[in-house]
Amino acid sequence: MTSNIQNKKIRRLSGEAFVVVGSQAIAALAGLVGLRFITTLLSRESFGELSLAMTAISLIQLVFTKPFSSAVRRFYAVSVEENKLEQFTASCWQLAIALAISIVLLGTCCFLGLLSFSSHVALLCVLAFLVAGLQAPGDMSQSFQVAARNRVVAGVLNFTCQWLRVVGIVVAVLLLTSDSVSAVIGMVGAYGCWLGLQILAFKKLFPLQIDWKIQYEELFSWWKRLSEFARPIAFWGFFIWLTNSSSRWSLEFFQGSEEVGSYAALFQLGYYPMYLFAMCISEFLTPILFGIAGDNSDRRQEFRAVNIGSMSVWAVITITVLVGLLTIFIHPFIFQICVDQSYADTSYLLPVMLLASGFIAAAEVATLAIQTSGTNKQLTLPKITTSIVGSVITVFGAYLYGLQGVLYAGLCYATLHMVWTIFLLYQLRKKILI
Structure with a gap:
C-alpha cells in the first residue's frame, strides 16, 4: 500500500514537472522569437x-503586484486547512480590483504631470501604467x-501571456x-486579452459563489495577514527595482538610448x-x-520544506555556472539567430549577463525557501x-565603462545578493534544528 502511494506521488510530481518545464520552454521560445x-x-x-x-511596469510589479501575489501563494494552503477558502478568495479579489484601479489612477496622475x-514620455508612461493595471489582477489569478x-x-x-505580448x-x-x-499599445491589448x-479560467476552476457581503471582520482578518506578509516584499521590491532600473537609466544618461537598446537585447537573451x-x-x-510547511506548527515539516529549498538553490547555481561556461563559446551563434545583426558587437557580454541572472535566480529560490517560515x-x-550597493556601483560602472x-x-550585485540570502537560509535551518 505504501509503495503504491509513493509511486502515485512520484508519477504526479513527474507529470507536474513536465508541464511546468514545458510551459516555461514555450514561454521562453516566445521571448526569443x-x-x-x-x-x-x-x-x-x-x-x-x-x-x-518597461521600468515603469517593473516598478508596479515589484512594489504592488508581486508582494500580494506571493502572499496569495503562501496563504492559499492555509485557507484550505482552515476551511476558509471562500473568504480568502473574496478578500484577494477585492484587493486585486483596488490594486488595479489605484495603478491606473497613479498612471493618469503621472501622465498629467509629464504632459508639459x-x-x-507622458503617453509612454500612462500606457505602461495601464499595462501594469491589467497585469495585476491577472497575476493574482495566476497565483x-x-x-x-x-x-x-x-x-x-x-x-x-508571453505569445500574446509578442503578437x-x-x-x-x-x-x-x-x-x-506603438509597441506599448500592443502590450495593452495583449494584457487585456490575457486578463x-x-x-x-478562474470562474471555471474555482466555481465558488463568492459572497461579496462577507463580514467585514473576516475580510479584514485576511487583508491583515496578506498585507503583513506582502509589506516587506513591497519595501525591498522598491530597492530591487531601483537596482534593476539604474542600469537602463544610467546608460540613458551617460551613453544614450542606443546603448540602452544594446543592454535590453542582452537582458532578453541572458x-x-x-x-x-x-x-x-x-x-x-x-x-x-x-503545503509541507503549512502553518509552521510542525518543526519537522518546516525543516523538510527548507531542506528541499536548499537543494534546489544549489541545483540552480550548478546549472548557471555550466550554462555560463558554455555561452563563452557559443555567444556569437546565439546572437546570429536571436537578434538583428546590428547588436552582434555586444555578444561577448552575454556570459556575464547569464551568470548575474542565474545568481539572482538562486537568490529567489532561497527566498522562497525562507518564506516557508511564514515571515519575510x-x-x-x-x-x-x-x-x-548594486545601484551605486551600477551608476559608477555606466559612467566609467558604459555597457x-x-x-x-x-x-557583483547578484553575487553579493545570492551569498547573503543563502547565509540566511542556512541560519534558518540551524534555528529549526535547535
Whole structure:
C-alpha cells in the first residue's frame, strides 16, 4: 500500500514537472522569437525607449503586484486547512480590483504631470501604467492557479501571456508606426486579452459563489495577514527595482538610448531565460513547500520544506555556472539567430549577463525557501542593502565603462545578493534544528 502511494506521488510530481518545464520552454521560445522580430522592426533607439518604459511596469510589479501575489501563494494552503477558502478568495479579489484601479489612477496622475515636459514620455508612461493595471489582477489569478496546483491551466496561461505580448507588439508596430509607443499599445491589448482569459479560467476552476457581503471582520482578518506578509516584499521590491532600473537609466544618461537598446537585447537573451528557469522551479516548488510547511506548527515539516529549498538553490547555481561556461563559446551563434545583426558587437557580454541572472535566480529560490517560515522580516536588511550597493556601483560602472561596466556591476550585485540570502537560509535551518 505504501509503495503504491509513493509511486502515485512520484508519477504526479513527474507529470507536474513536465508541464511546468514545458510551459516555461514555450514561454521562453516566445521571448526569443519576439526579440528577433522586435529588434528587426524597431530601431535600437526605439527599442531602448521601450526598455525604459518597461521600468515603469517593473516598478508596479515589484512594489504592488508581486508582494500580494506571493502572499496569495503562501496563504492559499492555509485557507484550505482552515476551511476558509471562500473568504480568502473574496478578500484577494477585492484587493486585486483596488490594486488595479489605484495603478491606473497613479498612471493618469503621472501622465498629467509629464504632459508639459514631453507628450511622448507622458503617453509612454500612462500606457505602461495601464499595462501594469491589467497585469495585476491577472497575476493574482495566476497565483491561485499555481497555489492550487492547477499545473496545466497555469502553464497554458503563462505561455499564452508571453505569445500574446509578442503578437500584440508586432501587430501594433506593423499597423501603426515603428516606435516605442506603438509597441506599448500592443502590450495593452495583449494584457487585456490575457486578463479576460484569466477571469474565464478562474470562474471555471474555482466555481465558488463568492459572497461579496462577507463580514467585514473576516475580510479584514485576511487583508491583515496578506498585507503583513506582502509589506516587506513591497519595501525591498522598491530597492530591487531601483537596482534593476539604474542600469537602463544610467546608460540613458551617460551613453544614450542606443546603448540602452544594446543592454535590453542582452537582458532578453541572458537574464530572461534564467528568470524563466527560476520561475520554473518556483512555480513547481511553491505549492509543495508551502503545503509541507503549512502553518509552521510542525518543526519537522518546516525543516523538510527548507531542506528541499536548499537543494534546489544549489541545483540552480550548478546549472548557471555550466550554462555560463558554455555561452563563452557559443555567444556569437546565439546572437546570429536571436537578434538583428546590428547588436552582434555586444555578444561577448552575454556570459556575464547569464551568470548575474542565474545568481539572482538562486537568490529567489532561497527566498522562497525562507518564506516557508511564514515571515519575510529577516530578508529586508540584505535585500535593501545589496540593492543600494548594486545601484551605486551600477551608476559608477555606466559612467566609467558604459555597457560593460553596468554588466559587471550587475554580476557583483547578484553575487553579493545570492551569498547573503543563502547565509540566511542556512541560519534558518540551524534555528529549526535547535
